[in-house]
Amino acid sequence: MANDTDVVFHPGQIVPASGIYRCDTQCGHTFESTDVKGHRFPPLPHDCPGEGWVLQQAAAHR
Numbered sequence: 001m002a003n004d005t006d007v008v009f010h011p012g013q014i015v016p017a018s019g020i021y022r023c024d025t026q027c028g029h030t031f032e033s034t035d036v037k038g039h040r041f042p043p044l045p046h047d048c049p050g051e052g053w054v055l056q057q058a059a060a061h062r
């Protein structure tokens with residue numbers, strides 16, 4: 001699989017695929033999306049210096 005961690009999704013963007021996302025910094029915030037229909041990325045936590053979310057772990061497909 002290609003490494004997609006360079007792709008940053010900004011808050012408000014449509015979630016393209018279910019999985020676990022983390023903020024683009026090292027502070028450890030995560031966001032898990034299990035149903036992406038019409039979902040958008042949430043704002044980053046107030047204390048987070050990052051600019052967006054990156055895919056950490058894609059959901060397993062059945």
Ligand SMILES: [Zn+2]
Pocket residue numbers: 023024025027028029045047048049050
């Ligand atoms: Zn963060």
